Amino acid sequence: MNNPPRISEAESEVMKLLWQKEPLSANEIIEQLKQQMDWSDQTIKTFLNRLLKKEAIRFEKAGRNYLYYPLVSHDEYLKSENKTFLNRVYNGAVGLMCAKFLEEEKLSDADIEQLQQLLEKMKKDEPGV
Amino acid sequence: MNNPPRISEAESEVMKLLWQKEPLSANEIIEQLKQQMDWSDQTIKTFLNRLLKKEAIRFEKAGRNYLYYPLVSHDEYLKSENKTFLNRVYNGAVGLMCAKFLEEEKLSDADIEQLQQLLEKMKKDEPGV
DNA sequence: CACTTTCGTTTACGCGCGTAAACGTTAATT
DNA sequence: AATTAACGTTTACGCGCGTAAACGAAAGTG
Numbered sequence A, B: 001m002n003n004p005p006r007i008s009e010a011e012s013e014v015m016k017l018l019w020q021k022e023p024l025s026a027n028e029i030i031e032q033l034k035q036q037m038d039w040s041d042q043t044i045k046t047f048l049n050r051l052l053k054k055e056a057i058r059f060e061k062a063g064r065n066y067l068y069y070p071l072v073s074h075d076e077y078l079k080s081e082n083k084t085f086l087n088r089v090y091n092g093a094v095g096l097m098c099a100k101f102l103e104e105e106k107l108s109d110a111d112i113e114q115l116q117q118l119l120e121k122m123k124k125d126e127p128g129v
Numbered sequence C: 001c002a003c004t005t006t007c008g009t010t011t012a013c014g015c016g017c018g019t020a021a022a023c024g025t026t027a028a029t030t
Numbered sequence D: 001a002a003t004t005a006a007c008g009t010t011t012a013c014g015c016g017c018g019t020a021a022a023c024g025a026a027a028g029t030g
Helices: A009-020 A026-037 A041-053 A074-090 A094-104 A109-125 B009-020 B026-036 B041-053 B074-090 B094-104 B109-125
Strands: A057-062 A065-070 B057-062 B065-070
Touching: A009 A026, A009 A041, A009 A057, A009 A065, A009 A074, A009 B074, A026 A041, A026 A065, A041 A057, A074 A094, A074 B009, A074 B074, A074 B094, A094 B074, A094 B094, A094 B109, A109 B094, A109 B109, B009 B026, B009 B041, B009 B057, B009 B065, B009 B074, B026 B041, B026 B065, B041 B057, B074 B094
Parallel strands: none
Antiparallel strands: A057 A065, B057 B065
């Protein structure tokens, strides 16, 4: 329930892999990111270590290698990033923020439908807050 | 049309003032932020200078004092922050992002109405994209 | 005019981050 | 067993940022 540690942009690329599949060995992570991000092995190792130090991930020994697991869940991360962003840029005005995004970004019809349903539900579920 | 310079969180507090009212003298800015943010005069002066160097603001001399004007518009700023955030945290998935925000944050009825109308309009305006 | 206050400019410093080299230890190979 | 390869740990370095002190010039005050 503590606030999750701050995860930097580069570090978040490591986390993204672990959120997709857990655990992963250092090598699996390095091979992926080496390509996707064009980082050197050493750079990626640094991120792993920093994430360990921050307690954003943990490892278990598997023979000579380590297997890494996320300690911070994707959901916690999103929640905390959302909050920070919303306050930093929009002073907490969610409505304004969503509106801004909607006018800037292209949404698929499916997205629109989904959001409409969400809004409809919110209207009903919370008549008086 | 160039990408706006990166404006840090602290610096953005200065910008927020200038977006509300322009121009402002150093003193007006300092007096405001000194209180709101509990910063020292010197700290705020640093931000003004960094923003000048980044060409996020400019000044005109008014006698012994400077009057500051934004060079980066609020809209440019929002656009660029939105984009960065969306890509960094959601890999560009707007629909997902909005949904996440909607489930986390409380929206006023007015906000909900407004978003619904926006969505409705998007549906009509862009039948085939 | 000398002194103090005001206001802008320059310099400083620790920390996180992006980036990676260097190092040490353990395991594999000859 | 000695050498090399693999893998994790430690150290490094420049840059932006939060934070502010120090400095210099100009203007107001006695």
